[in-house]
Amino acid sequence: MSEEKYFEAVGRRKEATARVRIVSGKGAIVINGRPAEEYFPRMGDLEWLKGPLQVAGLEDTLDISVIVLGGGITGQSSAIRHGVARALLKMDPELRPQLKKAGTLTRDSRIKERKKPGLKRARKAPTYTKR
Numbered sequence: 001m002s003e004e005k006y007f008e009a010v011g012r013r014k015e016a017t018a019r020v021r022i023v024s025g026k027g028a029i030v031i032n033g034r035p036a037e038e039y040f041p042r043m044g045d046l047e048w049l050k051g052p053l054q055v056a057g058l059e060d061t062l063d064i065s066v067i068v069l070g071g072g073i074t075g076q077s078s079a080i081r082h083g084v085a086r087a088l089l090k091m092d093p094e095l096r097p098q099l100k101k102a103g104t105l106t107r108d109s110r111i112k113e114r115k116k117p118g119l120k121r122a123r124k125a126p127t128y129t130k131r
Contacts, residue, residue, distance in 0.1 A: 007091045011083025013108050016071025020083030022091060025063030031080070032067060045077040052085040052104040056095050082107060 006023040029036035029049075040046050053059045064084060068076045085104035088095055099105050113122035120126060 007087045009083050009086035009090055011079045011081065011086060011107075013078035013082060014071050014075040014111055016068060016075035016079040018066055018068040018076065018079035018083040020080060020087050021065045022062045022084070022087045023065075024061060027060035027062065029064045030066065036064075040073070040077060042073060045073060049077050049080045049084060051081055051102065052088055052099055055098050055102045055104065056088050056092075058088070078108060 006021045008019065008021045011018045011020060029046075031039040036046055036049075040049075050059065053062065066080050066083070068080060070076075071079065081104060085099050089099060089105065096105070115122055118125075
C-alpha cells in the first residue's frame with residue numbers, strides 16, 4: 001500500500017451512484033452512516049458487495065465507508081460492488097487480473113429502456129383487434 005490514508009472510487013449501476021472509501025481496519029462496512037447489515041437486510045446483497053474483497057483476499061483487513069444515492073436496493077448494492085473493486089484497484093494495481101476475471105471492474109451498462117410513442121411501455125403494444 002502507498003502512504004495515502006484512504007482510497008476513494010465511484011461505482012455506478014442503473015440510477016445508483018456509490019462513493020466508496022476504503023481504509024485499513026477490521027472489516028467494518030458503513031453505508032450512509034448505518035451498518036451494512038442494517039442497510040441491506042435482504043439476504044445476498046451484503047455478500048454480493050463483498051465479492052471484490054473476497055477475490056482480493058482482504059475481507060477482514062479493510063474498513064469501507066460508502067455514500068450511495070439513487071436507484072433501488074439491487075442497483076445500490078451493485079454500485080457499491082463496482083466502487084469497492086475500483087477502490088481496491090487504486091490501492092493495489094496488481095489486483096487487476098483477479099478483479100477483471102471475477103467481472104467486478106466491468107460497469108453493468110443495462111438501464112431502463114425508454115417508453116416508445118404508440119406503445120404502453122417500452123415494448124408492450126396495445127392489443128390488436130381485427131374488427
